Amino acid sequence: MILIYPPVAKPSEPPAGVAKLFGALKRHGIPCRLLDANIEGILSLLNQPIQSSDTWTSRAVRHRAAHLKELRDPRGYKSPDRYRRAVLDLNRILVKSTCDMGVRASLVNYVDQELSPLRSRDLLRAAEYPERNPFSGYFMKRLDQIVTEGEHRTIGFSLNYLSQALCTFAMAGFIKREYPSLKVILGGGLVTSWMNRPGWKNPFTGLIDAMAAGPGEQWLISYLGHVYKPGEDAPDFESLPENRYFAPGFILPFSTSSGCYWHKCCFCPETAEGNAYKPIRSSRALEQAEELAEKTGASLVHFVDNALSPAFLQEIARRGFSRPWYGFVRGNSLLADPDFAHALKRSGCIMLKLGVESGSQKVLDKLRKGIVLETLVHILKAMKSAGIGTYVYLLFGTPPEDLERARRTMIFTAQYARYIDFLNVAIFNMPVCSKEAEAYGTSPFYEGDLSLYTDFAHPLGWERSLVRSFLDKEFNRDPAISSILRREPVLFTSNHAPFFLIHGQ
Ligand code: SF4
Known part of the structure; x- marks a missing residue:
């Protein structure tokens, strides 16, 4: 199984929810791979070449490595002005590298000019045209690599914020198109809130195979055909790559x-x-x-x-x-x-x-x-x-x-x-x-x-x-x-x- 944390959420720390699920799967001996597509996607967009037509963007591109270093260094928090400039410059690069695709992706948000994360039909459209998503250059390659590396049958997304919804569906659509035999499942805070709405009916059948509300450890293990053994499910961050978050230390x-x-x-x-x-x-x-x-x-x-x-x-x-x-x-x-x-x-x-x-x-x-x-x-x-x-x-x-x-x-x-x-x-x-x-x-x-x-x-x-x-x-x-x-x-x-x-x- 692969557990994915999709873009866009604040890239300052690793995701707690998928780490908890990973710990539970490990305790039950179920093989799993964790992918923080949020930090990887953001870094990938930040590092790609960008045509800058204005002074602010050119300056931001020139300083991007230094800014990233500053945010990962305690000294970067000594001067509020320098900190502000580092954050806003990096944000500028993201905004500029996504605006041609009709999207405003930032370090903390994702807004599509045409599609709304509040409409199920728009989420389904995001799934139908994954190439429209500015993170597609990153996630298509990465998903191909990770899916073919092991014998995975299920891919789960942890969807917690509205800013992650359109990217989650774009990734889910890509998976279903390229690997139709894989099951795609959803959980997380936003999914819990959707499912708690009065009169909830799943509008994503055909794309999403199952959805879970609330803490998902027990549900996931049963879904994967195992018997949940009551016990302690401690989060496990080991399978995440080295600390690449925007913070001085883990x-x-x-x-x-x-x-x-x-x-x-x-x-x-x-x-x-x-x-x-x-x-x-x-x-x-x-x-x-x-x-x-x-x-x-x-x-x-x-x-x-x-x-x-x-x-x-x-x-x-x-x-x-x-x-x-x-x-x-x-x-x-x-x-x-x-x-x-x-x-x-x-x-x-x-x-x-x-x-x-x-x-x-x-x-x-x-x-x-x-x-x-x-x-x-x-x-x-x-x-x-x-x-x-x-x-x-x-x-x-x-x-x-x-x-x-x-x-x-x-x-x-x-x-x-x-x-x-x-x-x-x-x-x-x-x-x-x-x-x-x-x-x-x-x-x-x-x-x-x-x-x-x-x-x-x-x-x-x-x-x-x-x-x-x-x-x-x-x-x-x-x-x-x-x-x-x-x-x-x-x-x-x-x-x-x-x-x-x-x-x-
Ligand atoms: S119910 Fe609990 S979480 Fe909600 S606002 Fe009150 S104290 Fe906070």
């Missing part, structure tokens, strides 16, 4: 759970899709992370859980950890304790991503976030005093918010700006399968049978255009807030933020 992505232990926030797809929470016992999760960090020589561990559980945080704070690490947390009271924050720091915690969402307690309560603003303030202060960076996530335009409550968020953010290192500002989308969509939903948000969001009539009239205008004209212009926004690592955002905290000073 970043180990590791998940201590799937789903979310809180599972109550009413706007969140985790709640809307009813995904089950499955944690690894905290002590074992920590041991596994240590073992993998040692094996891979990781210089940073990225805990990719939706939210690290209090039990795991207590475990890592108590036992310590051998590598710098970061991850997403909920604002629970444990984190407000300065002693606990210092213990986390001693365990190697570099940065916590914190879902604050709103500076209005009423909004937080209505969203069932289960957090208290006062506690959040204590958390921000405790983290600052311990020397742990914070990446604060805000969400505007939710159903209980109006202009006055959005302004409260602005005041809150500005007031505590000195305790916030980075900000992520998003506008609310209504998940199509949420309970709230039944109350407020109107028509599909985007035109497409695969859209995960629905348009909705805001109960307080706080429509997206008004939210956007508030963000542009008020929020982003606040001097304290804009100075935080300026620190955001361009394109790579939170994936590169820890390096600025580690190497930036």
Whole structure:
């Protein structure tokens, strides 16, 4: 079997999902090959000759090797300006090398002028004409090579982001055309969300032989005709080639759970899709992370859980950890304790991503976030005093918010700006399968049978255009807030933020 991680996703770290599946297959003695077509595809496009007709592209091409070297060197994160130039120059090369094909591929996204990843018929068209895809020069050769190297019967794609969908289908179409006897199967986060849509029916029959929702280890092993033996499926990164990611050292992505232990926030797809929470016992999760960090020589561990559980945080704070690490947390009271924050720091915690969402307690309560603003303030202060960076996530335009409550968020953010290192500002989308969509939903948000969001009539009239205008004209212009926004690592955002905290000073 071959497991493929398709382009385009941020090329800063290896894919966690396929490494987990690979580990499970290995434990069951099932031969498998792992292909990170994302990093390989991006590097292949970056290295191909390009006709540059403008000064920016010529400069970018001239410096591409140096820029790549910089992003893989801790010193590349000392100067935000040089870092920005390196990222934007490399991105420019990708954009320029794909635009003639009617596509805008970047380091973090993939947009086709004609085809939408939200429409099944467009995905099928991508499969019908794989040559249209700017990565085809790379993947046709690579797939030919890898398929003929071994005796493979099944090819699985890990499809997690919309930016991967059109490339996944182009690759699947190529495989079905050239190797019709091979089975093509799909799994991953995006596929899970599709399959959790109300009234889901597979529109890809004939091209895709099977699709799996949720953690796929057990499903995959049964699909391949084996009996799943309950046991520990640790990720295995060994079969990936040497570290070629855009980062100074190997970043180990590791998940201590799937789903979310809180599972109550009413706007969140985790709640809307009813995904089950499955944690690894905290002590074992920590041991596994240590073992993998040692094996891979990781210089940073990225805990990719939706939210690290209090039990795991207590475990890592108590036992310590051998590598710098970061991850997403909920604002629970444990984190407000300065002693606990210092213990986390001693365990190697570099940065916590914190879902604050709103500076209005009423909004937080209505969203069932289960957090208290006062506690959040204590958390921000405790983290600052311990020397742990914070990446604060805000969400505007939710159903209980109006202009006055959005302004409260602005005041809150500005007031505590000195305790916030980075900000992520998003506008609310209504998940199509949420309970709230039944109350407020109107028509599909985007035109497409695969859209995960629905348009909705805001109960307080706080429509997206008004939210956007508030963000542009008020929020982003606040001097304290804009100075935080300026620190955001361009394109790579939170994936590169820890390096600025580690190497930036
Ligand atoms: S804590 Fe995060 S992942 Fe969990 S339900 Fe709330 S928003 Fe979703």
